[in-house]
Amino acid sequence: MTSLAGTGTLLRLAWRRDRWIVVASVLALVATAYGSMAATLDLYPSDAAAASGASAMVDNPSLTALYGPLPSATVAGIGVLKTVMMGSLATAFLAFALVRRHTRSEEEDGRLELLAAGVVGRRAPLAAAFALASLTVLATGLLSALSLLATGVDAVGSFALGAVEVVAGLVMTGVTAVAVQLTSTTRGAGGIAIGVLGLAFVIRATADTATGAGQDLAWLSFLGWAEKVSPYGANRLWLVVPAVVATALLLAVADALLHRRDLGSGLWAARPGPARGAARLGTPYGLAWRLQRGSLLGWTIGYAVLGLVIGNIASSVDQIADSPDVEEMLRKMSGGQGSLLDAFFGTELRFLAVGAAAYGIATALRLRSEENAGRGEIVLATPVSRWRWLASHLVIAGAGSVWLLAVVGVAAGVAAGSVSTTGVAELLPAALATAPAVLVCVGLTLLLFGLVPRLSTAAWAVLAEFVVLGEFGALLSLPGWALGLSPFDHLGSLPGGDPNAAGLVGLLVVAALVAAVGATAFRRRDLAT
Amino acid sequence: MAPVIEAVGLTKKFGTTTALDGLDLTVHEGEVHGFLGPNGAGKSTTIRVLLGLLRTDGGTVTLLGRDPWADATELHRQLAYVPGDVVLWPNLTGGEVIDLLGRLRGGIDEGRRAELLEAFELDPTKKGRSYSKGNRQKVALVAAFASDVPLLVLDEPTSGLDPLMEKVFQEHLARVRAEGRTVLLSSHILSEVETAADRVSIVRAGRIVDSGTLADLRHLTRTSISASLARPLAGSEAGGWPGVDSAREDRDRIVLSVETSAVGDVLQRLGAHGIEALTCQPPTLEELFLSQYRDTLTDPAPREEVPA
Ligand SMILES: Nc1ncnc2c1ncn2[C@@H]1O[C@H](COP(=O)(O)OP(=O)(O)OP(=O)(O)O)[C@@H](O)[C@H]1O
Ligand SMILES: [Mg+2]
Numbered sequence: 001m002t003s004l005a006g007t008g009t010l011l012r013l014a015w016r017r018d019r020w021i022v023v024a025s026v027l028a029l030v031a032t033a034y035g036s037m038a039a040t041l042d043l044y045p046s047d048a049a050a051a052s053g054a055s056a057m058v059d060n061p062s063l064t065a066l067y068g069p070l071p072s073a074t075v076a077g078i079g080v081l082k083t084v085m086m087g088s089l090a091t092a093f094l095a096f097a098l099v100r101r102h103t104r105s106e107e108e109d110g111r112l113e114l115l116a117a118g119v120v121g122r123r124a125p126l127a128a129a130f131a132l133a134s135l136t137v138l139a140t141g142l143l144s145a146l147s148l149l150a151t152g153v154d155a156v157g158s159f160a161l162g163a164v165e166v167v168a169g170l171v172m173t174g175v176t177a178v179a180v181q182l183t184s185t186t187r188g189a190g191g192i193a194i195g196v197l198g199l200a201f202v203i204r205a206t207a208d209t210a211t212g213a214g215q216d217l218a219w220l221s222f223l224g225w226a227e228k229v230s231p232y233g234a235n236r237l238w239l240v241v242p243a244v245v246a247t248a249l250l251l252a253v254a255d256a257l258l259h260r261r262d263l264g265s266g267l268w269a270a271r272p273g274p275a276r277g278a279a280r281l282g283t284p285y286g287l288a289w290r291l292q293r294g295s296l297l298g299w300t301i302g303y304a305v306l307g308l309v310i311g312n313i314a315s316s317v318d319q320i321a322d323s324p325d326v327e328e329m330l331r332k333m334s335g336g337q338g339s340l341l342d343a344f345f346g347t348e349l350r351f352l353a354v355g356a357a358a359y360g361i362a363t364a365l366r367l368r369s370e371e372n373a374g375r376g377e378i379v380l381a382t383p384v385s386r387w388r389w390l391a392s393h394l395v396i397a398g399a400g401s402v403w404l405l406a407v408v409g410v411a412a413g414v415a416a417g418s419v420s421t422t423g424v425a426e427l428l429p430a431a432l433a434t435a436p437a438v439l440v441c442v443g444l445t446l447l448l449f450g451l452v453p454r455l456s457t458a459a460w461a462v463l464a465e466f467v468v469l470g471e472f473g474a475l476l477s478l479p480g481w482a483l484g485l486s487p488f489d490h491l492g493s494l495p496g497g498d499p500n501a502a503g504l505v506g507l508l509v510v511a512a513l514v515a516a517v518g519a520t521a522f523r524r525r526d527l528a529t
Numbered sequence: 530m531a532p533v534i535e536a537v538g539l540t541k542k543f544g545t546t547t548a549l550d551g552l553d554l555t556v557h558e559g560e561v562h563g564f565l566g567p568n569g570a571g572k573s574t575t576i577r578v579l580l581g582l583l584r585t586d587g588g589t590v591t592l593l594g595r596d597p598w599a600d601a602t603e604l605h606r607q608l609a610y611v612p613g614d615v616v617l618w619p620n621l622t623g624g625e626v627i628d629l630l631g632r633l634r635g636g637i638d639e640g641r642r643a644e645l646l647e648a649f650e651l652d653p654t655k656k657g658r659s660y661s662k663g664n665r666q667k668v669a670l671v672a673a674f675a676s677d678v679p680l681l682v683l684d685e686p687t688s689g690l691d692p693l694m695e696k697v698f699q700e701h702l703a704r705v706r707a708e709g710r711t712v713l714l715s716s717h718i719l720s721e722v723e724t725a726a727d728r729v730s731i732v733r734a735g736r737i738v739d740s741g742t743l744a745d746l747r748h749l750t751r752t753s754i755s756a757s758l759a760r761p762l763a764g765s766e767a768g769g770w771p772g773v774d775s776a777r778e779d780r781d782r783i784v785l786s787v788e789t790s791a792v793g794d795v796l797q798r799l800g801a802h803g804i805e806a807l808t809c810q811p812p813t814l815e816e817l818f819l820s821q822y823r824d825t826l827t828d829p830a831p832r833e834e835v836p837a
Contacts, residue, residue, distance in 0.1 A: 184619070185619050185658065272655060275654045282629065282633065283632075291618065373616045374612060374615075375617070377582060378610075378612060378615075381582065381612075381682075382605050382633035382634050383603070383633065384633055385602040525584075526583045527583065
């Protein structure tokens, strides 16, 4: 098959370029799986001791919405609760990033053209990208399983956890393979693939918190399949089979699409556009808005849906979470004050704040990609000062992420207001109160961009670090100062509790400071060429 | 009158690479200044310094009498820049980019815009990602030519253009010159700036090796003539003709390097030997450097290429 010629060469090339990031990501995933299991084993010496802890989790709606149902009321079951969904999401994201990077990004940058003119077959780039991503996924699953085995827990369950990650990662590989055929831009492909991942998450979160037949909806989502593997519980390892079948089908679709399009273009042809620039486009802000509005629209829709879903769960919170243990646990997760419902919303909003920070980081990183591509140079050679250019993207990153928080606050408030006593008046301020932590993340991105532009994308690692501190820090009994490194640790306990105004002001000051240092450094450095 | 561009002893290092090594450049008002050099010589780096996009490590530079690093924003009101490798926004059309750049520069000449679009045969409704390299170049050129600014900085503007479009470019360049505007035009092809430039500076390994009017640099513009003759001619004999710089025999052909002014004479002399086939071509810059500067330069070692 000559259309596959050169796959091996491309795979080696891809591995050479990405080996460190792949190894680091896989190890981080394995370490979190191992770490949370080991810490849980320390916490509960026996399954009997775990029973009371488990009872607080079984019917906890906010846990269920975020992490899925507790696989089993055993120590090991508690030990993998977070790993199941967070590991699935992270593995899926890694698979997505690898496939997209070695197919659509390469094509967009024109590098594949160089290759396609040589001895590389038409299918080779996709095949190589798929091979790299699926091998990474398999390695993640296998190593996670082995690391859990090392803690002395049940073997079948450990391999089931590996299977969870494999299911999520493999299917996402296929989803991305299709997405990159559809549009001709990296960004567009990312929007489609991440949109599908988000939809899969919302479907399973809705299904898991539903009662009765609604729960079966989870089977529509590949993240639902991953969670239904249920390690240390039902141990449905066989779910790998439908995942492999689905991946094969998606690859076949991607392959068919590949043969229907030209190199460099997507299946959806680029349509002609206006011959004249609209008046708005005449300033750096107009340009930045034009470049960023599509992604903000997508995120806004996603956050509105998530807000409605979460607000809707409010109706059942009181019914499902009726044990004092659950209440206690929820309080702890959300900062400790207010009613049960307040605690539920507090937890969910913190989770959504991390998402808004991801939006802010991605948007601020546009500065770097514009600079790198040479488009920054074109604009900065006109009478646009470096400050104005910086500000044009930064305003959208900052205001856009606050806007998303407002959207989710209002959407959740509207949905919850119709079924409970908590409404927009409580949830909008609570959502907005997480903004300072989000802005710190945006500021840190700018700091990296100004001081060490080559490492700008390390902003993602910083956010991942904050998430790990928040999710696993307490479990790993890290000291308070270490937990306090994450800006999300300084949020108050809204709704219903203390907003921690001093902490919020402190975060805003930090955000402003790091942003100012980053902007000043950018003004003083060479533009990358 | 003060020069529009004046750089003295510019140095710029990227890590261990020395991109500019004491470069001097003077461009006077109203002239088209050819900035010539082989790949990696430091042309783009010089231009980026002039635009205030890069800091220098040493030397002084003024643009329109001001410091390009400190007064970048103010200075950019008075110039238009076309980068060597034009990258456009994938989802903006060419027309939108032209208007955007025009407005950022403070206005665009509408009549000229339409005229240029037609002359360059550019479809302004296409999105950035669907333009070829040459067409991306045209978008930036139209935006630059349609702006009413006194200084144009063009970095290898014709590198992606076909010969027909190159001619259109030369026409518009001539018009810009007639209007008294100043142009800095970089290239690595001598013949390209030959027609348009008033003065030329030649850069190699980050340093100016020669600078002057084209007449001053005539000695550089030797033509290479290769002929196969009916009656054989010894290289040593032809080498002695006036205006012939060097001559050698290459199998059944004779290859001469001739001063441009002497081409006619030499052809006549060759004719006496019965010309069967003949090619004449201007020398490439690299050939010039090899013949002209091999001995005079202390550090001509080729440096590593980094795509700029
Ligand atoms: N950002 C950078 N980092 C490291 N080295 C660089 C950088 N930019 C340029 N260089 C090096 O500086 C030297 C001059 O490069 P420059 O781009 O100015 O050459 P040029 O004359 O424009 O060449 P070309 O005709 O190929 O465009 C080259 O050796 C190049 O490798
Ligand atoms: Mg160059």
